[in-house]
Structures are given as structure tokens and as C-alpha cells.
Amino acid sequence: MRFAVLGSGFWATEVHAASLAAHPDAELVGIWGRDGAKASAAGERHGVPGTTDLDALLADVDAVSISLPPSVQPDLAVRAAQAGCHLLLEKPVALSVADADRVAGAVADAGVASVVFLTYRFRDSTATWLEQAARSTLVGGHVTWLASTFAADSPFRQSVWRAEPGAPLWDLGPHALSLLEPALGPVVAAQGARAADGTVNVVLEHEGGATSTVTVSATASPLSAGEEFWVHGDAGRLVLLPPPARSAHEAHAVAVSELQAAALTGGAHPCDAAYGAAQVRVLAAAERAVEAGARQTV
Ligand SMILES: NC(=O)c1ccc[n+]([C@@H]2O[C@H](COP(=O)([O-])OP(=O)(O)OC[C@H]3O[C@@H](n4cnc5c(N)ncnc54)[C@H](OP(=O)(O)O)[C@@H]3O)[C@@H](O)[C@H]2O)c1
Missing domain, CATH: 3.30.360.10 (Dihydrodipicolinate Reductase; domain 2)
Structure with a gap:
């Protein structure tokens, strides 16, 4: 499966891209970032191009591994799903129920596979x-x-x-x-x-x-x-x-394999975008409870 990484920060470069570059069954094709110089530097580290041209990169891959702030992830995830890409998402899927539902809806509409990288679940x-x-x-x-x-x-x-x-x-x-x-x-x-x-x-x-x-x-x-x-x-x-330090790239490699399996079989994954959206409902209720000082239902 051909992957792009969306994001050029520390986690995108040192975990997502590093795991994909070493993965036996996946190919890292390129890295997208909003800053061309940072995207190129991140790409160079793993021997692939870095780009600011999202549409061109999405057209060239089967899947994306997104490592961006949760306020930024939903729009890009929806664009990637609409381009037919399977999604390896970061936690939290979004910072609002509406944005999380948009991502889960786009996944369902496009019929693509999705996995949220809830690190512990891949150990x-x-x-x-x-x-x-x-x-x-x-x-x-x-x-x-x-x-x-x-x-x-x-x-x-x-x-x-x-x-x-x-x-x-x-x-x-x-x-x-x-x-x-x-x-x-x-x-x-x-x-x-x-x-x-x-x-x-x-x-x-x-x-x-x-x-x-x-x-x-x-x-x-x-x-x-x-x-x-x-x-x-x-x-x-x-x-x-707690896991050993610096073991996240191994967990990410497992998440990549499980996304590929879900894409091949058409099966649901327990940590898919719909579960990510369900988590956002709980987090939103917990935030309301903290602010109100009173019990909130999900
Ligand atoms: N699963 C885990 O265990 C785990 C661990 C760590 C992080 N994460 C997740 O990974 C994601 C990335 O985390 P992070 O540590 O790299 O820090 P972050 O603060 O979430 O993201 C920083 C990166 O996002 C880019 N960025 C910020 N705003 C942007 C925008 N509007 N458009 C495009 N790019 C934008 C920044 O680009 P510039 O460099 O140009 O500023 C930088 O590369 C987060 O969702 C976080 O929750 C997960």
C-alpha cells in the first residue's frame, strides 16, 4: 500500500514516516506539510519528496498517515477520504463532535478503511x-x-x-x-x-x-x-x-498493517474513525463536566 504522511513535525517525521519507510508491506511515497522547506527536510530524512501540493500527493497514494493538530486533521482527512485514500488518523480525531462526525461520515461515504493511532492498542x-x-x-x-x-x-x-x-x-x-x-x-x-x-x-x-x-x-x-x-x-x-521508551514506531507499524488488513477485507477496525468520533463525544462530555462542575451524560 502506497502511503503519504501529512505533517512534517517531530511525530510525523520520527514516528509516522520512520515506521512507514521501514515497513515491509508499505511504501512511503511522500510527505506533505504547509511549509515547503520543512516538508522537503522531512522527506529528505526518509528519501522521499516533500511537497505542499496535497491534491497531487493524494492522487498518487492509496493511504495517508496524518500527524497534524486535531483542529487541522478533520478537513484534510475528509479531503483524503474523498480522494479514495484509506486513513491512519491521529488521536483525538477532532476537537468537536461535529468535526469528528464529519470525518467518520466521509470514511463511511467513501468506503475507505480507517484506523486511529491509539498507540497502546497496537501493542x-x-x-x-x-x-x-x-x-x-x-x-x-x-x-x-x-x-x-x-x-x-x-x-x-x-x-x-x-x-x-x-x-x-x-x-x-x-x-x-x-x-x-x-x-x-x-x-x-x-x-x-x-x-x-x-x-x-x-x-x-x-x-x-x-x-x-x-x-x-x-x-x-x-x-x-x-x-x-x-x-x-x-x-x-x-x-x-507502561511501554518501553521510544517504542511508538513499532506500534505505528502494527497500525499500518491493521489498516491494510481492514482495507483488503473491507472489515471494520475497533479503533476506526467511528470509534474515534465516539471518543470525542466522551471527551466533550468530560470537558463540559469540568467546566460546569456537574455530571454530564455522553
Ligand atoms: N498516538 C500518540 O501516541 C501520539 C503521540 C504524539 C503526538 N500524537 C498526535 O500527533 C499529532 C501531531 O502532534 P505533534 O506532536 O507533531 O504536534 P502538533 O502541535 O499537533 O503538530 C505540529 C505540526 O503540525 C503542523 N501544523 C500546525 N498547524 C497547521 C496547519 N494549520 N496546517 C498544516 N500544518 C499545521 C506544524 O507545522 P509547522 O512545522 O509548519 O509549524 C507542525 O509540523 C497530534 O494529533 C497529536 O495528538 C500522537
Whole structure:
């Protein structure tokens, strides 16, 4: 399958393009960016052209791997789907329900395959953890993700959208949901509060009665940064260990293979654009709950 990467920033170049350039069953054809010099530099790093001509690149590929801010992704995803390209999307799919539904609708209308790169879902350790979870009667779960997004050594320190007050929920919440929802069921309601330093705490109610808690921050001190994931029930506390550092390109390669499989078989993928849009509904409800200080249904 012939792929273009849309985006020329750190994540686009070092994860999406690097994984595609090394993939045994995919071909990286080119990189699109809004800045021609940056797109060329990103392309040069992987031996492909960089371009600002989106339509020409879309006409030349079977699929796109998008790594752009979530406010930018929906329009480009819709254009790519309408051009007949399969979509490997980034999380969150969008920052509004309307934009997320537009992406999911374009995917359905064009009959293309889609996968959202919810990194944890493309790791063997998560599959094993979810199998254990499926064999247990679970009552709840928890995710903590304390990030130091703007620390001097963070590759994300110049990301504009991550500096918005609501961003920790939209940036890290999709990963939390990608683990809690398959284990505990779809989220139906949320309550939440934001601490003075911007840390967001959310209580999620899952269909079937389980509850979970999520704590996310973009501005944690480097000494407190880290991730914790668990669910609990009759089998005890099932802890998912954080992955090794710099393993995202391996997860991306698995996502590429699963997109290709979905495209070939016409089958749905559990992390497709429709699931990405469902996540956006939960994130929007959680954001409303934080702002209102009151329970919100999804
Ligand atoms: N799955 C994961 O684990 C994971 C991890 C990290 C990031 N991500 C996702 O990857 C995506 C990209 O993240 P990022 O870290 O690279 O930071 P970002 O701040 O989301 O994106 C920065 C890049 O987007 C480009 N850009 C910004 N506004 C644009 C516009 N209006 N039109 C075209 N391009 C625009 C920038 O171009 P210039 O260079 O020209 O400014 C820069 O290359 C995000 O959706 C993020 O959520 C996912």
C-alpha cells in the first residue's frame, strides 16, 4: 500500500514516516506539510519528496498517515477520504463532535478503511491485558498520565494546541479511553474538576455500572511525571505496565498493517474513525463536566 504522511513535525517525521519507510508491506511515497522547506527536510530524512501540493500527493497514494493538530486533521482527512485514500488518523480525531462526525461520515461515504493511532492498542502487552480483563468481573479502573509536555527536553514543547487549558484531556484522554472502554464498557457519563495547576480529574461511568477515574496533566513537574493504568475486580488489580521508551514506531507499524488488513477485507477496525468520533463525544462530555462542575451524560 502506497502511503503519504501529512505533517512534517517531530511525530510525523520520527514516528509516522520512520515506521512507514521501514515497513515491509508499505511504501512511503511522500510527505506533505504547509511549509515547503520543512516538508522537503522531512522527506529528505526518509528519501522521499516533500511537497505542499496535497491534491497531487493524494492522487498518487492509496493511504495517508496524518500527524497534524486535531483542529487541522478533520478537513484534510475528509479531503483524503474523498480522494479514495484509506486513513491512519491521529488521536483525538477532532476537537468537536461535529468535526469528528464529519470525518467518520466521509470514511463511511467513501468506503475507505480507517484506523486511529491509539498507540497502546497496537501493542501485544495491551492485548494480553485486555484478555485478562475480559476473563474477570471488573468493577472499576484508573489511569494517571502526568506529562511534562513543555519541559525543555520534550519534543512537544512547541505544540500550540497542547497549551490550551482543556488540552490534557484531549491529548491524553484518548489513550485512557482506549484502555478503559474495551475493559469496562462504553462511557455513558462523566464528572470532573480541574486543579489550579491545570491537572484534570475525571470520574467516568461505564455502561453496565463500572466506574473509572482518570487524572491527566500536561504541566506535571518532571519528577512526578509518569503513567499508571489498571482495572480491578474479582481477579485483583490488573496493572498494565507502561511501554518501553521510544517504542511508538513499532506500534505505528502494527497500525499500518491493521489498516491494510481492514482495507483488503473491507472489515471494520475497533479503533476506526467511528470509534474515534465516539471518543470525542466522551471527551466533550468530560470537558463540559469540568467546566460546569456537574455530571454530564455522553
Ligand atoms: N498516538 C500518540 O501516541 C501520539 C503521540 C504524539 C503526538 N500524537 C498526535 O500527533 C499529532 C501531531 O502532534 P505533534 O506532536 O507533531 O504536534 P502538533 O502541535 O499537533 O503538530 C505540529 C505540526 O503540525 C503542523 N501544523 C500546525 N498547524 C497547521 C496547519 N494549520 N496546517 C498544516 N500544518 C499545521 C506544524 O507545522 P509547522 O512545522 O509548519 O509549524 C507542525 O509540523 C497530534 O494529533 C497529536 O495528538 C500522537
